[in-house]
Amino acid sequence: MTDQQDFAEALLAAESTFPPGLSTWNGSDPGRRFAVYRNNVIVSLIDALADTYPVTQELVGAEFFRAMAFQFIQKNPPRSPLLAFYGEDLAAFIETFPPAASVPYLADIARLEMLQVQAYHAADAAPLDAGEISQLLANEPELPRVSFTLHPSLGILRSRHAVVSLWAAHQTDDVTAALAEIAPNTAEAALVLRAGLDVEISRIPVGSAAFIAHLQQGLAFAAAAQQASAADPEFNLAAALCLLIQGDAITSVSLSTTP
Amino acid sequence: MNKTITAASLALALGAAMTVAATPAAAQNKMSDKEHCYGVALKGKNDCKAGAGTTCAGTSMRDHQGNAWSMVPKGTCEKTLSSTSPTGHGQLKEFKEKKA
Amino acid sequence: MITSLSPFVGAAVVRRLPVRAGIGLKPEHFREILAAAPDVGFFEIHAENYMVDGGPFHHYLSRIRERYPLSIHGVGLSIGGESPLNDDHLDRLATLLDRYQPESFSEHLAWAGHGEVFLNDLLPVPYHAATLARVCSHIDRVQDRLRRRMLLENPATYVEFSASTMAETEFIAEIVRRTGCGLLLDVNNVYVSCVNHGRNPYDYIRALPLDPVAEIHLAGFAREVDAAGDPLLIDSHGAPVAQAVWDLYRYALEALGPVPTLIERDNDIPALSVLLDEAHQAERMLHGIDRHSREARA
Structure with a gap:
């Protein structure tokens, strides 16, 4: 494990955690400070998905969407520094995400919204x-x-x-x-x-x-x-x-x- | 079952389409069986949004601590025709994870 | 080889940003900027937002760029990363810079991804010999590929590393010495990091090499507390510039002389006029210093 691999894994972990090797000037708990990075990463990625998929979010409500997005991010973190198209595979994820099964058209709405983003930047x-x-x-x-x-x-x-x-x-x-x-x-x-x-x-x-x-x-x-x-x-x-x-x-x- | 596609039928359709495309917009939509909607402008997503969404640390973790497995979609999906009809299949139920 | 001695051989003559205040270019303001043609020194964009093939972003940016100086600021290169630089990303950056010929290009002393994963945040680096060598080799590669000098921005950080053996200012000074890069002095980051790590922000600025500073960033922060109850400032880019940061900015200008200055706002984007007002406030300080230093020279 490299230092940055430890750091990266802690950022995306399901439960709040922090990597070894951190220090604080006043001896305070580094976990509290590391949580700022966790928050930045996770919330910014959830927000990026919410920007791309506004109707998908409205259909299921923000609370459900954001919880679903968090699970998606852990499974499918961005593979490119270009966030414009992040979440291209959200529709496929929705289809395999049982809690969303009661909204059978949700995945296709997500597909439509991604096509919209792709068309915008084409x-x-x-x-x-x-x-x-x-x-x-x-x-x-x-x-x-x-x-x-x-x-x-x-x-x-x-x-x-x-x-x-x-x-x-x-x-x-x-x-x-x-x-x-x-x-x-x-x-x-x-x-x-x-x-x-x-x-x-x-x-x-x-x-x-x-x-x-x-x-x-x-x-x-x-x-x-x-x-x-x-x-x-x-x-x-x-x-x-x-x-x-x-x-x-x-x-x-x-x-x-x-x- | 299938119509035979001939060069002549392609030419006929293309000629008709050219004619319709040259007519006023209102007529066009009727002829082409199309409904319009317009999307909204997008924002840039690569930002230095440190502390995005909330301030930080303890308070903000709530944002993504929700467990989607115990949640029911609660949004506009409850408003469609099938959701309100007693026989519709849009009825919302909490998803129960099956224990293996 | 020779390239390491003169990495910018063949580089086009690069114009500089005017010594004025600029603001971040936000899609929310595209139309208003073209319609109202506000008096502002320059615009800055985040490179990654414009790494798309076509459409409205390029439509508006190309029109705005015809009328204003431009700074391109990267957020995804991961110069502090353990992973090698992403060559595809560097190529995209080169294409973008060729297209828009910005007066300035800058990136961060931070990492943003590991392996295949992009984490979308500016993450901290421990300051020791090994990370120094890595950061310098990444900057050499960037400057060679882009055939221009880049500016490196000092980070806002929330944790430090027990493995660090150098002060941040010492680390940055050594990077400048080895790579010849310029600096983007983010005064808000100085303030935020110094408060977060119990240091004096004025000492920090005194310890930094100031000659290479070619741009300043100003932004707002959010206020939290750490587990010991001490202040923990968050570089939120979501608030007006704080008075303590204006004071530090004035101090930096007195040491530096006038430098192009950007007002950054990425969260809760206000009306264009609000950002322009903040830019004008910065410009009044810039010009005050300008006049002051001219008088001193006369």
């Missing part, structure tokens, strides 16, 4: 203009093989729960009234996309979400449309494309070599 990229997209129509036979590069901020979440409605209810003035209208166990899909400086979260049809997710994974135009039709009989390709075009979400097109 790279800037200029969209194709309408003229450039129109040119695709000039070469119709190649259209099935066209690949679309989508904006770096774009994220798709497909959930078995009413994630977007639940999230949106928390953006209103009267959260209780808005929530009373929501049946949580209704499948919804979210499109997360930065528009200018604002991250926009939209509820989109499940088929559109499948289509966009497949494009993002690199599938060509025809293949992505085929997959989306299979996923959702109601899939409306024109509406899905409209979402991307009006969201300035297409940043380049190319011809893929595989269909």
Whole structure:
């Protein structure tokens, strides 16, 4: 064990403790002073999670959220000095955390909030203009093989729960009234996309979400449309494309070599 | 079951999407079946927040001493349709850790 | 080799921060700063907050940077760490500094992570020969990689180590001698640490090498007591600068001459105008000293 390893382990320990080798000028208990560091580390990390996951926290209440976050931090302390994205794996943790099981949509709400943070800080990229997209129509036979590069901020979440409605209810003035209208166990899909400086979260049809997710994974135009039709009989390709075009979400097109 | 995707059907959809995207915003949302919400601005998380949240030491440890295993989520999750319906599955119960 | 003798060969000419007061740049104030263009000497950012690919943080910072001098202050490099410096992090820092060309770059005499784990706090280092060698080699590496002189900030600490064989001021003086780094004198940290360890903060400043000091930090602290009932001050960055710290600042300025000074606030961020008022208070002291020293020279 090195000195800093002892120190680090005591910082994240479940019970208040302190490492060997500390001294105080007045001979007072070093544990009391070490607790300042424990507090700084743990509270700042809990606060970082609370900043990233405000709706997740509102759903379960601050007391439960902070206690859950403490357990998460001990299991998954930050692995990077960049705290902006700390807690990417909170959703996975929630799914395995039995006390949260009574709120089955909690993990997907957390996923949506992390997508929002990722979209906020994602790279800037200029969209194709309408003229450039129109040119695709000039070469119709190649259209099935066209690949679309989508904006770096774009994220798709497909959930078995009413994630977007639940999230949106928390953006209103009267959260209780808005929530009373929501049946949580209704499948919804979210499109997360930065528009200018604002991250926009939209509820989109499940088929559109499948289509966009497949494009993002690199599938060509025809293949992505085929997959989306299979996923959702109601899939409306024109509406899905409209979402991307009006969201300035297409940043380049190319011809893929595989269909 | 699956519609056959032809180059012509792709072209048709793309043409339609281009037309709709060029129409006023209100019409667009209806056509694309999309609902809008806007997120809030984020703060920087790497700060020198010594004593974050509370002053320190004894008093503040309460902040993270709560045992989540004995807690029930008590937040807005209690307000949804299923939580208030007697047959809904959103009913909240305290989680009891199973002893092995 | 030659690099250790002249680590900044090829470094661009670095402009200096103006001898004025600055404030920390907070996202809460981005729009107001651009709209109102307040009269303030410079802005300081925490490097790690801007190590993201794009979006609003870079949008606003690049616009604000066009109009104001900039100081970049790292909180995650872990210069005092037993673990080797994180090369990826150093690369990200180099990219950020290339992009924004700040007038100043500073980091802490502290560690912030161990192994793979980042602890998000500025943690204390024992002061002895082995830690001195480690800190110096880390600073050499940072200055080589960034091709510029860095400023090292004195820490606020709550415990000391029985393994320490040197005073903090002695340790810092030796780092400066070996690495050629500059100093960021955090006057609040001096006050907090000295109270916490039963020392005289005025003696501390007298014992420090003052020539390398290129920036000063001022901030507020919180007051607690330790297990013996003695005061334990917490470097909270969540309150206005205390009178005792203003007094120590005046003393430091008299010894140093005027130095760019930052008002730090990371908790309970007040309205921009409140921070600007505190910066103006610091600037009045700076200018008073300035006038005083000019008169002395005349």
